[in-house]
Amino acid sequence: MTQTLLLLPGDGIGPEVTAEVRRVAAALTPDLTIEERDFGGRSYDLHGAPITDEAVAAALASDAVLMGAVGGPKWAGVERLKRPEMGLLRLRKEMDVYANLRPALCFDALADASSLKREVVAGLDIMIVRELTGGVYFGEPRGVETLSDGQKRGFDTQVYTTSEIERVSRVAFELARGRRNKVTSAEKSNVMESGLLWREVVTDLHRREYADVELEHMLADNAAMQLVRRPSQFDVLLTDNLFGDILSDAAAQLTGSLGMLPSAALGAAGKPGLYEPIHGSAPDIAGQGLANPLAAILSFEMALRWSLGRAGEADRLFAAVEAALAAGARTRDIGGGLTTAQMGDAVLAAL
């Protein structure tokens, strides 16, 4: 049975970096069917919505979805519910991808930071597992109300259920078994009821099914401090939607390579995952052939591994990226002069 990858190139540098994924896929997995749909601002311009019902249906019918990036200044004035980013929120919700995998990896070839003009942490290899479809970003009630004295009151609600915590924790424990066998769970159980429940559920699941994995609990503020102080202590870092948003961006910076980091969002087994570079649409460099396509190419690598059951091809692709970097291939963001397509060429040559 043929497998289908749905590409959603999106806006800004999205189409440029996903074009390189197409070339890599043609060489590495010629039997994989690739489909494409409009997404984000482009979809709004053409169809009046940041994602169409038909594109959502195509995503749900696919084996994996790979997007480029959405948004940009052009759509800043669009009404809130039709903004490009809302297309992504809808897609995540409809695909029910609750576990966000964000590797923070410092590539050996880039560990000498002199060419990057910033500090990086050599050898860094953390997998952050962030809960993606619950918590304070979705909890009800929420809103802004006007009080009798004319003041306004804005409020959000952090909510987690046992099953929401358990299913994302399971992903973290499973990943740890294939890595260095350690999970650090970060919450604020000292001051939040939902944080207390989080700690209880993780502890209970660990005791019942994953006692072979080392489990450590850490308050989220301490986790932020430890991430900067001694990042090598982390293997898998499990956390909720809000803390994960912040901790994963901080961890990404430690690698010095925004243009190189992929991410995956996974749902139930057998359902398609959603893969995307962690960078945005980078309007400042869009259309100039300057974008580093490695984050998108490594997002494809994650799709091969976690949704398409092609670990062998994923290993080959990862090795090709490492080889291209070792041979000196560099786009501007990592201190070189290659164009987007030339970086694609370097990966294809290594393949």
Ligand code: ATP
């Ligand atoms: P978003 O809100 O969509 O996440 P952002 O404002 O956080 O976007 P990005 O779009 O990721 O930021 O861009 C941040 C900076 O990093 C910009 O200067 C951009 O040019 C640069 N950048 C982002 N992605 C890449 C890439 N793939 N290659 C090179 N530079 C990149």
Ligand code: MG
């Ligand atoms: Mg951003």
